[in-house]
Amino acid sequence: MAMNEHTVRAYGEELNALTAEVTRMGGQAEAQINDAVASVVRRDVALARQVIERDAKLDAMHNEIDRKAIRMIALRQPMASDLRKSLAAMKLAMDLERTGDLAKNIAKRGLSLAETEPMAPLTRSIERMGRLVSQRLKQVLDAYTTGDVDQAVAVWSTDDEVDEHYNALFRELLTYMMGDARTITACTHLLFMAKNLERIGDHATNIAETIHYEMTGDELTGERPRATATPSPSEIGTPEQNG
Amino acid sequence: MAMNEHTVRAYGEELNALTAEVTRMGGQAEAQINDAVASVVRRDVALARQVIERDAKLDAMHNEIDRKAIRMIALRQPMASDLRKSLAAMKLAMDLERTGDLAKNIAKRGLSLAETEPMAPLTRSIERMGRLVSQRLKQVLDAYTTGDVDQAVAVWSTDDEVDEHYNALFRELLTYMMGDARTITACTHLLFMAKNLERIGDHATNIAETIHYEMTGDELTGERPRATATPSPSEIGTPEQNG
Numbered sequence: 001m002a003m004n005e006h007t008v009r010a011y012g013e014e015l016n017a018l019t020a021e022v023t024r025m026g027g028q029a030e031a032q033i034n035d036a037v038a039s040v041v042r043r044d045v046a047l048a049r050q051v052i053e054r055d056a057k058l059d060a061m062h063n064e065i066d067r068k069a070i071r072m073i074a075l076r077q078p079m080a081s082d083l084r085k086s087l088a089a090m091k092l093a094m095d096l097e098r099t100g101d102l103a104k105n106i107a108k109r110g111l112s113l114a115e116t117e118p119m120a121p122l123t124r125s126i127e128r129m130g131r132l133v134s135q136r137l138k139q140v141l142d143a144y145t146t147g148d149v150d151q152a153v154a155v156w157s158t159d160d161e162v163d164e165h166y167n168a169l170f171r172e173l174l175t176y177m178m179g180d181a182r183t184i185t186a187c188t189h190l191l192f193m194a195k196n197l198e199r200i201g202d203h204a205t206n207i208a209e210t211i212h213y214e215m216t217g218d219e220l221t222g223e224r225p226r227a228t229a230t231p232s233p234s235e236i237g238t239p240e241q242n243g
Numbered sequence: 244m245a246m247n248e249h250t251v252r253a254y255g256e257e258l259n260a261l262t263a264e265v266t267r268m269g270g271q272a273e274a275q276i277n278d279a280v281a282s283v284v285r286r287d288v289a290l291a292r293q294v295i296e297r298d299a300k301l302d303a304m305h306n307e308i309d310r311k312a313i314r315m316i317a318l319r320q321p322m323a324s325d326l327r328k329s330l331a332a333m334k335l336a337m338d339l340e341r342t343g344d345l346a347k348n349i350a351k352r353g354l355s356l357a358e359t360e361p362m363a364p365l366t367r368s369i370e371r372m373g374r375l376v377s378q379r380l381k382q383v384l385d386a387y388t389t390g391d392v393d394q395a396v397a398v399w400s401t402d403d404e405v406d407e408h409y410n411a412l413f414r415e416l417l418t419y420m421m422g423d424a425r426t427i428t429a430c431t432h433l434l435f436m437a438k439n440l441e442r443i444g445d446h447a448t449n450i451a452e453t454i455h456y457e458m459t460g461d462e463l464t465g466e467r468p469r470a471t472a473t474p475s476p477s478e479i480g481t482p483e484q485n486g
Contacts, residue, residue: 063462070330077320087313094337174427181421188417191431192438219306 011076018068018089019144022096025061026141029096030134032058032103033200037130040110040193041123048114051107058100065093081217088214092144095203095210099137102196102203109189116186125172126193129165133197136162136204140211149215156208156220162201169194254319261311261332262387265339268304269384272339273377275301275346276443280373283353283436284366291357294350301343308336324460331457335387338446338453342380345439345446352432359429368415369436372408376440379405379447383454392458399451399463405444412437 032051039048069086072078078086136155143151170191177187212220275294282291312329315321321329379398386394413434420430455463 070326073316074322074326079317083313083317174431177420177427178424181424184417184420184427188434191434195435195438 011072011078011082014068014072014076015082015085018065018072018086021061021065021068022089022092023141023145025058025065025093025096026137026144028054028058028061029099029103030137030141032100033106033130033134033137036103036106036110037127037134037197039107040113041127043110043114043118045111045114048107048110052104055100055104058097062093062097066090069093081214084214084217088210091210092207095206099200099203102200106193106196109193113186113189117183119176119183119186119190122169122172122176122187122190125165125169126190126197129162129169129194129197132165133162133201133204136201137207140204140207144207144211147215149212152208152211152215153220156205156212159201159205162198166194166198254315254321254325257311257315257319258325258328261308261315261329264304264308264311265332265335266384266388268301268308268336268339269380269387271297271301271304272342272346273380273384275343276349276373276377276380279346279349279353280370280377280440282350283356284370286353286357286361288354288357291350291353295347298343298347301340305336305340309333312336324457327457327460331453334453335450338449342443342446345443349436349439352436356429356432360426362419362426362429362433365412365415365419365430365433368408368412369433369440372405372412372437372440375408376405376444376447379444380450383447383450387450387454390458392455395451395454395458396463399448399455402444402448405441409437409441 032054035047036051038044039051069090073083073086140152140155143149143155173187173191173194177184209220212218275297278290279294281287282294312333315329316326319325383395383398386392386398416430416434416437420427452463455461
Protein backbone atom coordinates (compact mmCIF):
# COMPACT_ATOMS: atom_id res chain seq x y z
CA MET A 1 0.00 0.00 0.00
CA ALA A 2 2.84 2.38 0.87
CA MET A 3 4.44 1.39 -2.45
CA ASN A 4 1.20 2.11 -4.21
CA GLU A 5 0.88 5.57 -2.70
CA HIS A 6 4.47 6.24 -3.67
CA THR A 7 3.77 5.20 -7.25
CA VAL A 8 0.68 7.38 -7.40
CA ARG A 9 2.57 10.39 -6.04
CA ALA A 10 5.47 9.86 -8.43
CA TYR A 11 3.03 9.68 -11.32
CA GLY A 12 1.38 12.92 -10.25
CA GLU A 13 4.79 14.57 -10.12
CA GLU A 14 5.64 13.33 -13.60
CA LEU A 15 2.34 14.72 -14.90
CA ASN A 16 3.01 18.07 -13.24
CA ALA A 17 6.45 18.16 -14.80
CA LEU A 18 4.90 17.44 -18.20
CA THR A 19 2.32 20.22 -17.77
CA ALA A 20 5.07 22.63 -16.71
CA GLU A 21 7.05 21.73 -19.81
CA VAL A 22 4.05 22.42 -22.05
CA THR A 23 3.53 25.76 -20.27
CA ARG A 24 7.18 26.65 -20.83
CA MET A 25 6.85 25.72 -24.48
CA GLY A 26 3.76 27.94 -24.65
CA GLY A 27 5.74 30.86 -23.26
CA GLN A 28 8.41 30.33 -25.92
CA ALA A 29 5.81 30.16 -28.69
CA GLU A 30 4.25 33.41 -27.47
CA ALA A 31 7.67 35.11 -27.46
CA GLN A 32 8.32 33.86 -30.98
CA ILE A 33 5.06 35.40 -32.25
CA ASN A 34 5.74 38.73 -30.52
CA ASP A 35 9.33 38.90 -31.77
CA ALA A 36 8.38 37.84 -35.30
CA VAL A 37 5.77 40.61 -35.53
CA ALA A 38 8.13 43.14 -33.90
CA SER A 39 10.83 42.26 -36.45
CA VAL A 40 8.37 43.03 -39.25
CA VAL A 41 7.14 46.30 -37.73
CA ARG A 42 10.64 47.59 -36.92
CA ARG A 43 12.23 46.10 -40.07
CA ASP A 44 14.68 44.50 -37.63
CA VAL A 45 16.62 41.94 -39.64
CA ALA A 46 18.73 40.79 -36.67
CA LEU A 47 15.62 40.03 -34.60
CA ALA A 48 14.03 38.18 -37.53
CA ARG A 49 17.14 36.01 -37.78
CA GLN A 50 16.95 35.24 -34.05
CA VAL A 51 13.35 34.12 -34.38
CA ILE A 52 14.29 31.85 -37.29
CA GLU A 53 17.18 30.30 -35.34
CA ARG A 54 15.24 29.82 -32.12
CA ASP A 55 12.53 27.77 -33.84
CA ALA A 56 14.65 24.62 -33.52
CA LYS A 57 14.21 24.89 -29.76
CA LEU A 58 10.42 24.57 -30.08
CA ASP A 59 10.84 21.53 -32.33
CA ALA A 60 13.10 19.96 -29.70
CA MET A 61 10.61 20.71 -26.92
CA HIS A 62 7.82 19.15 -28.95
CA ASN A 63 9.80 15.96 -29.45
CA GLU A 64 10.73 15.86 -25.79
CA ILE A 65 7.11 16.28 -24.61
CA ASP A 66 5.93 13.66 -27.09
CA ARG A 67 8.56 11.19 -25.94
CA LYS A 68 7.80 11.76 -22.26
CA ALA A 69 4.03 11.52 -22.70
CA ILE A 70 4.31 8.30 -24.72
CA ARG A 71 6.69 6.79 -22.17
CA MET A 72 4.29 7.70 -19.36
CA ILE A 73 1.35 6.14 -21.18
CA ALA A 74 3.38 3.01 -21.94
CA LEU A 75 4.94 2.49 -18.51
CA ARG A 76 2.32 3.94 -16.20
CA GLN A 77 -0.76 2.94 -18.15
CA PRO A 78 -2.86 5.78 -16.73
CA MET A 79 -6.63 5.66 -16.64
CA ALA A 80 -9.28 8.27 -17.49
CA SER A 81 -8.30 11.80 -16.53
CA ASP A 82 -4.57 11.05 -16.21
CA LEU A 83 -4.58 9.53 -19.67
CA ARG A 84 -6.38 12.61 -20.99
CA LYS A 85 -3.71 14.81 -19.42
CA SER A 86 -0.90 12.97 -21.19
CA LEU A 87 -2.74 12.99 -24.50
CA ALA A 88 -3.58 16.69 -24.07
CA ALA A 89 0.09 17.50 -23.48
CA MET A 90 0.93 15.80 -26.79
CA LYS A 91 -1.79 17.69 -28.67
CA LEU A 92 -0.81 21.03 -27.15
CA ALA A 93 2.85 20.48 -27.98
CA MET A 94 1.86 19.80 -31.59
CA ASP A 95 -0.21 23.00 -31.80
CA LEU A 96 2.59 25.02 -30.21
CA GLU A 97 5.18 23.58 -32.57
CA ARG A 98 3.05 24.56 -35.57
CA THR A 99 2.54 28.00 -34.03
CA GLY A 100 6.32 28.29 -33.89
CA ASP A 101 6.62 27.28 -37.55
CA LEU A 102 4.16 30.02 -38.47
CA ALA A 103 6.07 32.62 -36.41
CA LYS A 104 9.29 31.53 -38.10
CA ASN A 105 7.65 31.95 -41.49
CA ILE A 106 6.53 35.48 -40.54
CA ALA A 107 10.12 36.32 -39.60
CA LYS A 108 11.40 34.90 -42.90
CA ARG A 109 8.96 37.03 -44.83
CA GLY A 110 10.04 39.96 -42.65
CA LEU A 111 13.56 39.57 -44.04
CA SER A 112 12.24 39.99 -47.58
CA LEU A 113 9.88 42.78 -46.63
CA ALA A 114 12.78 44.77 -45.15
CA GLU A 115 14.14 44.99 -48.71
CA THR A 116 10.98 46.66 -50.07
CA GLU A 117 9.49 50.12 -49.59
CA PRO A 118 8.00 50.58 -46.07
CA MET A 119 4.20 50.56 -45.94
CA ALA A 120 3.48 51.79 -42.44
CA PRO A 121 -0.35 51.52 -42.38
CA LEU A 122 -0.18 47.88 -43.43
CA THR A 123 2.49 46.86 -40.94
CA ARG A 124 0.45 48.60 -38.23
CA SER A 125 -2.51 46.38 -39.16
CA ILE A 126 -0.26 43.31 -38.92
CA GLU A 127 0.93 44.57 -35.52
CA ARG A 128 -2.65 44.89 -34.24
CA MET A 129 -3.59 41.45 -35.50
CA GLY A 130 -0.41 40.00 -34.00
CA ARG A 131 -1.25 41.52 -30.62
CA LEU A 132 -4.75 40.05 -30.69
CA VAL A 133 -3.56 36.58 -31.64
CA SER A 134 -0.75 36.59 -29.10
CA GLN A 135 -3.20 37.66 -26.34
CA ARG A 136 -5.54 34.82 -27.23
CA LEU A 137 -2.70 32.33 -27.02
CA LYS A 138 -1.67 33.79 -23.67
CA GLN A 139 -5.23 33.54 -22.30
CA VAL A 140 -5.66 29.95 -23.35
CA LEU A 141 -2.27 28.97 -21.91
CA ASP A 142 -3.22 30.69 -18.63
CA ALA A 143 -6.39 28.61 -18.68
CA TYR A 144 -4.22 25.50 -19.06
CA THR A 145 -1.96 26.42 -16.15
CA THR A 146 -4.75 27.40 -13.78
CA GLY A 147 -7.11 24.65 -14.93
CA ASP A 148 -9.77 27.26 -15.75
CA VAL A 149 -12.04 25.55 -18.26
CA ASP A 150 -14.38 28.58 -18.48
CA GLN A 151 -11.53 30.76 -19.63
CA ALA A 152 -10.64 28.21 -22.30
CA VAL A 153 -14.25 28.22 -23.49
CA ALA A 154 -14.24 32.05 -23.50
CA VAL A 155 -11.26 32.04 -25.88
CA TRP A 156 -12.88 29.36 -28.03
CA SER A 157 -16.15 31.26 -28.36
CA THR A 158 -14.52 34.54 -29.49
CA ASP A 159 -12.66 32.93 -32.39
CA ASP A 160 -14.46 35.28 -34.81
CA GLU A 161 -12.49 38.34 -33.62
CA VAL A 162 -9.43 37.01 -35.43
CA ASP A 163 -11.44 36.35 -38.58
CA GLU A 164 -12.73 39.92 -38.54
CA HIS A 165 -9.19 41.30 -38.33
CA TYR A 166 -8.07 38.98 -41.08
CA ASN A 167 -10.96 39.96 -43.36
CA ALA A 168 -10.31 43.67 -42.88
CA LEU A 169 -6.59 43.28 -43.50
CA PHE A 170 -7.23 41.14 -46.54
CA ARG A 171 -9.42 43.83 -48.08
CA GLU A 172 -6.86 46.51 -47.24
CA LEU A 173 -4.12 44.51 -48.97
CA LEU A 174 -6.13 43.86 -52.12
CA THR A 175 -6.90 47.57 -52.39
CA TYR A 176 -3.18 48.37 -52.24
CA MET A 177 -2.24 45.75 -54.82
CA MET A 178 -4.93 46.89 -57.23
CA GLY A 179 -3.93 50.53 -56.79
CA ASP A 180 -0.21 50.04 -57.41
CA ALA A 181 1.26 46.92 -59.02
CA ARG A 182 4.68 47.73 -57.56
CA THR A 183 3.33 46.83 -54.11
CA ILE A 184 2.22 43.32 -55.15
CA THR A 185 5.33 41.47 -53.97
CA ALA A 186 5.31 43.18 -50.57
CA CYS A 187 1.55 42.81 -50.21
CA THR A 188 1.79 39.10 -50.99
CA HIS A 189 4.19 38.71 -48.06
CA LEU A 190 1.83 40.67 -45.82
CA LEU A 191 -1.09 38.56 -47.06
CA PHE A 192 0.66 35.36 -46.01
CA MET A 193 1.69 36.95 -42.70
CA ALA A 194 -1.96 37.75 -42.00
CA LYS A 195 -2.90 34.20 -42.98
CA ASN A 196 -0.22 32.84 -40.65
CA LEU A 197 -1.56 34.94 -37.78
CA GLU A 198 -5.06 33.69 -38.52
CA ARG A 199 -3.78 30.12 -38.41
CA ILE A 200 -2.05 30.82 -35.09
CA GLY A 201 -5.47 31.98 -33.89
CA ASP A 202 -6.88 28.62 -35.04
CA HIS A 203 -4.22 26.83 -33.01
CA ALA A 204 -5.27 28.84 -29.92
CA THR A 205 -8.82 27.63 -30.59
CA ASN A 206 -7.60 24.03 -30.96
CA ILE A 207 -5.77 24.38 -27.64
CA ALA A 208 -8.98 25.61 -25.99
CA GLU A 209 -10.77 22.49 -27.32
CA THR A 210 -8.03 20.21 -26.04
CA ILE A 211 -8.12 21.84 -22.58
CA HIS A 212 -11.88 21.41 -22.45
CA TYR A 213 -11.55 17.75 -23.38
CA GLU A 214 -8.74 17.20 -20.87
CA MET A 215 -10.71 18.73 -18.02
CA THR A 216 -14.22 17.49 -18.75
CA GLY A 217 -13.77 14.40 -20.92
CA ASP A 218 -16.24 15.92 -23.38
CA GLU A 219 -15.70 17.46 -26.80
CA LEU A 220 -16.55 21.10 -27.33
CA THR A 221 -19.23 20.55 -29.92
CA GLY A 222 -21.07 22.86 -32.26
CA GLU A 223 -19.62 24.84 -35.11
CA ARG A 224 -16.88 27.20 -34.12
CA PRO A 225 -18.16 30.76 -34.11
CA ARG A 226 -17.50 32.56 -37.36
CA ALA A 227 -17.41 36.23 -38.23
CA THR A 228 -20.96 37.26 -39.09
CA ALA A 229 -20.21 40.34 -41.16
CA THR A 230 -18.26 38.58 -43.91
CA PRO A 231 -18.59 40.03 -47.39
CA SER A 232 -20.54 38.15 -50.05
CA PRO A 233 -18.59 35.97 -52.51
CA SER A 234 -19.01 38.49 -55.28
CA GLU A 235 -17.39 41.13 -53.11
CA ILE A 236 -13.66 41.61 -53.06
CA GLY A 237 -11.78 38.30 -52.88
CA THR A 238 -14.10 36.56 -50.37
CA PRO A 239 -11.71 36.59 -47.44
CA GLU A 240 -14.06 34.53 -45.33
CA GLN A 241 -12.62 31.45 -47.00
CA ASN A 242 -10.19 30.73 -44.25
CA GLY A 243 -7.79 27.94 -45.09
CA MET B 244 -4.22 -18.84 -20.71
CA ALA B 245 -7.02 -19.46 -23.19
CA MET B 246 -8.59 -16.25 -21.92
CA ASN B 247 -5.31 -14.47 -22.44
CA GLU B 248 -4.95 -15.64 -26.01
CA HIS B 249 -8.49 -14.60 -26.66
CA THR B 250 -7.77 -11.12 -25.27
CA VAL B 251 -4.64 -10.81 -27.40
CA ARG B 252 -6.51 -11.85 -30.53
CA ALA B 253 -9.39 -9.48 -29.80
CA TYR B 254 -6.93 -6.65 -29.36
CA GLY B 255 -5.23 -7.44 -32.65
CA GLU B 256 -8.62 -7.39 -34.34
CA GLU B 257 -9.48 -4.03 -32.80
CA LEU B 258 -6.16 -2.63 -34.03
CA ASN B 259 -6.79 -3.97 -37.52
CA ALA B 260 -10.22 -2.37 -37.52
CA LEU B 261 -8.66 0.93 -36.46
CA THR B 262 -6.06 0.73 -39.24
CA ALA B 263 -8.78 -0.07 -41.76
CA GLU B 264 -10.76 2.96 -40.60
CA VAL B 265 -7.73 5.23 -41.05
CA THR B 266 -7.20 3.77 -44.52
CA ARG B 267 -10.83 4.43 -45.39
CA MET B 268 -10.49 7.98 -44.12
CA GLY B 269 -7.37 8.35 -46.28
CA GLY B 270 -9.33 7.26 -49.34
CA GLN B 271 -11.99 9.87 -48.59
CA ALA B 272 -9.38 12.60 -48.13
CA GLU B 273 -7.79 11.67 -51.46
CA ALA B 274 -11.19 11.85 -53.19
CA GLN B 275 -11.82 15.25 -51.62
CA ILE B 276 -8.55 16.63 -53.02
CA ASN B 277 -9.20 15.22 -56.48
CA ASP B 278 -12.78 16.51 -56.57
CA ALA B 279 -11.82 19.93 -55.18
CA VAL B 280 -9.18 20.40 -57.87
CA ALA B 281 -11.52 19.03 -60.57
CA SER B 282 -14.21 21.50 -59.49
CA VAL B 283 -11.73 24.35 -59.97
CA VAL B 284 -10.47 23.13 -63.33
CA ARG B 285 -13.96 22.48 -64.74
CA ARG B 286 -15.54 25.46 -62.97
CA ASP B 287 -18.03 22.91 -61.65
CA VAL B 288 -19.99 24.70 -58.93
CA ALA B 289 -22.13 21.66 -58.07
CA LEU B 290 -19.04 19.49 -57.49
CA ALA B 291 -17.44 22.22 -55.36
CA ARG B 292 -20.58 22.28 -53.19
CA GLN B 293 -20.43 18.50 -52.79
CA VAL B 294 -16.83 18.69 -51.60
CA ILE B 295 -17.77 21.37 -49.07
CA GLU B 296 -20.68 19.31 -47.74
CA ARG B 297 -18.77 16.05 -47.58
CA ASP B 298 -16.06 17.53 -45.34
CA ALA B 299 -18.23 16.94 -42.25
CA LYS B 300 -17.83 13.21 -42.89
CA LEU B 301 -14.03 13.46 -42.49
CA ASP B 302 -14.46 15.41 -39.25
CA ALA B 303 -16.77 12.68 -37.96
CA MET B 304 -14.29 9.95 -38.96
CA HIS B 305 -11.48 11.80 -37.19
CA ASN B 306 -13.51 12.02 -33.96
CA GLU B 307 -14.45 8.37 -34.22
CA ILE B 308 -10.85 7.21 -34.72
CA ASP B 309 -9.67 9.43 -31.86
CA ARG B 310 -12.33 8.06 -29.55
CA LYS B 311 -11.59 4.44 -30.45
CA ALA B 312 -7.82 4.83 -30.12
CA ILE B 313 -8.12 6.54 -26.73
CA ARG B 314 -10.53 3.88 -25.51
CA MET B 315 -8.15 1.15 -26.64
CA ILE B 316 -5.21 2.79 -24.88
CA ALA B 317 -7.26 3.28 -21.72
CA LEU B 318 -8.86 -0.17 -21.55
CA ARG B 319 -6.22 -2.36 -23.17
CA GLN B 320 -3.13 -0.53 -21.96
CA PRO B 321 -1.04 -1.69 -24.89
CA MET B 322 2.75 -1.82 -24.77
CA ALA B 323 5.41 -0.74 -27.25
CA SER B 324 4.46 -1.39 -30.87
CA ASP B 325 0.73 -1.74 -30.19
CA LEU B 326 0.74 1.58 -28.35
CA ARG B 327 2.59 3.16 -31.27
CA LYS B 328 -0.07 1.82 -33.64
CA SER B 329 -2.90 3.43 -31.67
CA LEU B 330 -1.03 6.73 -31.37
CA ALA B 331 -0.16 6.64 -35.08
CA ALA B 332 -3.83 6.16 -35.97
CA MET B 333 -4.66 9.31 -33.97
CA LYS B 334 -1.92 11.33 -35.66
CA LEU B 335 -2.86 10.13 -39.13
CA ALA B 336 -6.52 10.94 -38.54
CA MET B 337 -5.53 14.46 -37.52
CA ASP B 338 -3.41 14.96 -40.66
CA LEU B 339 -6.20 13.58 -42.84
CA GLU B 340 -8.80 15.82 -41.22
CA ARG B 341 -6.63 18.89 -41.89
CA THR B 342 -6.08 17.67 -45.44
CA GLY B 343 -9.86 17.59 -45.77
CA ASP B 344 -10.14 21.15 -44.42
CA LEU B 345 -7.67 22.30 -47.06
CA ALA B 346 -9.55 20.50 -49.85
CA LYS B 347 -12.77 22.12 -48.64
CA ASN B 348 -11.10 25.52 -48.72
CA ILE B 349 -9.95 24.90 -52.30
CA ALA B 350 -13.54 24.06 -53.26
CA LYS B 351 -14.82 27.25 -51.55
CA ARG B 352 -12.33 29.33 -53.46
CA GLY B 353 -13.39 27.45 -56.60
CA LEU B 354 -16.92 28.82 -56.11
CA SER B 355 -15.56 32.38 -56.16
CA LEU B 356 -13.19 31.66 -59.01
CA ALA B 357 -16.07 30.42 -61.16
CA GLU B 358 -17.42 33.99 -61.06
CA THR B 359 -14.23 35.47 -62.57
CA GLU B 360 -12.71 35.31 -66.06
CA PRO B 361 -11.25 31.84 -66.83
CA MET B 362 -7.44 31.67 -66.78
CA ALA B 363 -6.73 28.29 -68.35
CA PRO B 364 -2.90 28.19 -68.05
CA LEU B 365 -3.12 28.91 -64.32
CA THR B 366 -5.80 26.34 -63.56
CA ARG B 367 -3.76 23.80 -65.53
CA SER B 368 -0.83 24.49 -63.21
CA ILE B 369 -3.11 23.98 -60.20
CA GLU B 370 -4.31 20.73 -61.77
CA ARG B 371 -0.73 19.45 -62.20
CA MET B 372 0.19 20.37 -58.64
CA GLY B 373 -3.02 18.76 -57.36
CA ARG B 374 -2.19 15.54 -59.19
CA LEU B 375 1.30 15.44 -57.69
CA VAL B 376 0.09 16.05 -54.15
CA SER B 377 -2.75 13.55 -54.42
CA GLN B 378 -0.31 10.90 -55.74
CA ARG B 379 2.01 11.49 -52.80
CA LEU B 380 -0.86 11.06 -50.36
CA LYS B 381 -1.90 7.86 -52.16
CA GLN B 382 1.64 6.45 -52.00
CA VAL B 383 2.05 7.15 -48.32
CA LEU B 384 -1.36 5.65 -47.51
CA ASP B 385 -0.41 2.55 -49.53
CA ALA B 386 2.75 2.36 -47.42
CA TYR B 387 0.54 2.47 -44.31
CA THR B 388 -1.72 -0.32 -45.54
CA THR B 389 1.06 -2.61 -46.71
CA GLY B 390 3.40 -1.73 -43.83
CA ASP B 391 6.09 -0.71 -46.32
CA VAL B 392 8.36 1.62 -44.36
CA ASP B 393 10.73 2.10 -47.33
CA GLN B 394 7.90 3.48 -49.43
CA ALA B 395 7.01 5.92 -46.64
CA VAL B 396 10.64 7.08 -46.51
CA ALA B 397 10.65 7.44 -50.30
CA VAL B 398 7.70 9.84 -50.11
CA TRP B 399 9.30 11.72 -47.22
CA SER B 400 12.59 12.19 -49.05
CA THR B 401 11.02 13.65 -52.21
CA ASP B 402 9.16 16.40 -50.37
CA ASP B 403 11.01 19.01 -52.45
CA GLU B 404 9.05 18.13 -55.63
CA VAL B 405 5.99 19.84 -54.17
CA ASP B 406 8.02 22.90 -53.20
CA GLU B 407 9.34 23.17 -56.73
CA HIS B 408 5.83 23.12 -58.18
CA TYR B 409 4.69 25.67 -55.63
CA ASN B 410 7.60 28.00 -56.34
CA ALA B 411 6.99 27.87 -60.10
CA LEU B 412 3.26 28.48 -59.68
CA PHE B 413 3.90 31.32 -57.25
CA ARG B 414 6.13 33.08 -59.77
CA GLU B 415 3.60 32.51 -62.54
CA LEU B 416 0.85 34.08 -60.40
CA LEU B 417 2.87 37.15 -59.45
CA THR B 418 3.67 37.74 -63.11
CA TYR B 419 -0.04 37.69 -63.96
CA MET B 420 -0.99 40.03 -61.12
CA MET B 421 1.72 42.51 -62.01
CA GLY B 422 0.76 42.42 -65.68
CA ASP B 423 -2.96 43.00 -65.16
CA ALA B 424 -4.46 44.33 -61.92
CA ARG B 425 -7.89 42.96 -62.87
CA THR B 426 -6.55 39.44 -62.29
CA ILE B 427 -5.48 40.15 -58.70
CA THR B 428 -8.60 38.82 -56.98
CA ALA B 429 -8.61 35.60 -59.02
CA CYS B 430 -4.84 35.19 -58.65
CA THR B 431 -5.11 35.60 -54.89
CA HIS B 432 -7.52 32.68 -54.78
CA LEU B 433 -5.18 30.62 -56.94
CA LEU B 434 -2.26 31.61 -54.69
CA PHE B 435 -4.04 30.28 -51.62
CA MET B 436 -5.09 27.15 -53.52
CA ALA B 437 -1.44 26.52 -54.36
CA LYS B 438 -0.52 27.13 -50.72
CA ASN B 439 -3.24 24.70 -49.61
CA LEU B 440 -1.90 22.04 -51.96
CA GLU B 441 1.59 22.62 -50.62
CA ARG B 442 0.28 22.17 -47.09
CA ILE B 443 -1.46 18.95 -48.11
CA GLY B 444 1.96 17.85 -49.35
CA ASP B 445 3.33 18.65 -45.88
CA HIS B 446 0.64 16.48 -44.32
CA ALA B 447 1.69 13.59 -46.60
CA THR B 448 5.23 14.11 -45.30
CA ASN B 449 3.98 14.15 -41.69
CA ILE B 450 2.14 10.90 -42.38
CA ALA B 451 5.35 9.34 -43.72
CA GLU B 452 7.12 10.35 -40.48
CA THR B 453 4.34 8.88 -38.35
CA ILE B 454 4.42 5.59 -40.29
CA HIS B 455 8.18 5.40 -39.84
CA TYR B 456 7.82 5.97 -36.11
CA GLU B 457 5.00 3.43 -35.85
CA MET B 458 6.95 0.72 -37.60
CA THR B 459 10.45 1.30 -36.27
CA GLY B 460 9.99 3.18 -32.99
CA ASP B 461 12.51 5.76 -34.26
CA GLU B 462 11.97 9.31 -35.46
CA LEU B 463 12.88 10.19 -39.03
CA THR B 464 15.56 12.69 -38.22
CA GLY B 465 17.44 15.22 -40.28
CA GLU B 466 16.05 18.25 -42.01
CA ARG B 467 13.33 17.54 -44.47
CA PRO B 468 14.64 17.83 -48.01
CA ARG B 469 14.01 21.26 -49.54
CA ALA B 470 13.96 22.45 -53.12
CA THR B 471 17.52 23.42 -54.02
CA ALA B 472 16.80 25.73 -56.92
CA THR B 473 14.87 28.33 -54.94
CA PRO B 474 15.25 31.92 -56.06
CA SER B 475 17.22 34.42 -53.98
CA PRO B 476 15.28 36.66 -51.55
CA SER B 477 15.71 39.65 -53.83
CA GLU B 478 14.08 37.72 -56.65
CA ILE B 479 10.36 37.78 -57.14
CA GLY B 480 8.50 37.31 -53.85
CA THR B 481 10.80 34.63 -52.33
CA PRO B 482 8.35 31.76 -52.68
CA GLU B 483 10.65 29.42 -50.75
CA GLN B 484 9.16 30.82 -47.58
CA ASN B 485 6.72 28.05 -47.14
CA GLY B 486 4.33 28.66 -44.30
